Amino acid sequence: MSITLYHHPFSRAATVVWMLEEVGVPYTLEYVDIMKGAHKAPAMLAKNPMGKLPVLTDGDVVVTEVAAIGLYLADRYAAGRLAPTLDDPARGTYFRWALFAPSVIEPGSMAKAAGWDYKPGQAGWGTHEAMLDAIEAAVSHGDYLLGDRFSMADVIFGGTVRYMLRFGMLPNRPAYTAYAERLGARPAAQAAEAKNGAIVAEHGLGK
Ligand SMILES: N[C@@H](CCC(=O)N[C@@H](CS)C(=O)NCC(=O)O)C(=O)O
Structure with a gap:
């Protein structure tokens, strides 16, 4: 399985970067230029009919909604560490x-x-x-x-x-x-902030 986060640093996807850093799995960031409406392109609408970020794909699985993405990642990749186990009250x-x-x-x-x-x-x-x-x-x-x-x-x-x-x-x-x-x-929150910041700089978004 390979994880891709469709991302823009000025969106809630920035929080998902923090989630991924906490989980510690490899992932790819796919920049979606929301300023140019790229989140409304047909390929993105096919993944999320809401036309919103974040969108996370894990192999063929598509997850949207920040809370759902976090709960999914924790259950699947960090059960017992970031998510209490099923039998834990x-x-x-x-x-x-x-x-x-x-x-x-x-x-x-x-x-x-x-x-x-x-x-x-x-x-x-x-x-x-x-x-x-x-x-x-x-x-x-x-x-x-x-x-x-x-x-x-x-x-x-x-x-x-x-x-x-x-x-x-x-x-x-x-x-x-x-x-x-x-x-x-x-450390994971700081790593995420650094990654988001690097993308802001790369795309000249901070100006
Ligand atoms: N309920 C969604 C909210 C998603 C959302 O509103 N995303 C914003 C960016 S933070 C967005 O894509 N806005 C662009 C638009 O709606 O055109 C979630 O929790 O993920």
Whole structure:
């Protein structure tokens, strides 16, 4: 099997590079020029009808959605290390926070930023304040979401938190920033940042 990540450094694919570095499997990065609409080309739409990045292929398997990609990679290549094993009750907490990122943090932050009018009891992401408190609770039981054990849930959830802190989409609560700093200090996170940065430089994107 060979892994290819269809990638642009200014997209959520940047977080998938961090995932791949944590997993430690060989992979190829395929640059997709989203500025020129290359993610909407027929060959890309055949892989992801949403016309969005990231897209990861592993042999004939196509995986989209950042959280799904992370959970897939951890189960397939790092079971028991980055994903709790099937019989480990920690899997409950692992899935809980991994899926909280795309189903609550992302739409909740978007709703807040765009000033959407919605009913918190009907919208799955609830109130913004409750979401902020839930994030704080999740990162306050130890260094990581599973306590002292780092997992792929931290890359999924933590990747979202790090991104949103960087762009001012979450308030700088001390528990958030301490968690983000712990994650950013990981060698795999730094290796990913270097790879993403090299691609920014190679394509002259930083100007
Ligand atoms: N739910 C998707 C979101 C993917 C997404 O929105 N990707 C953005 C880049 S971060 C994109 O491709 N935007 C370009 C577009 O929609 O045209 C995921 O978690 O992967």
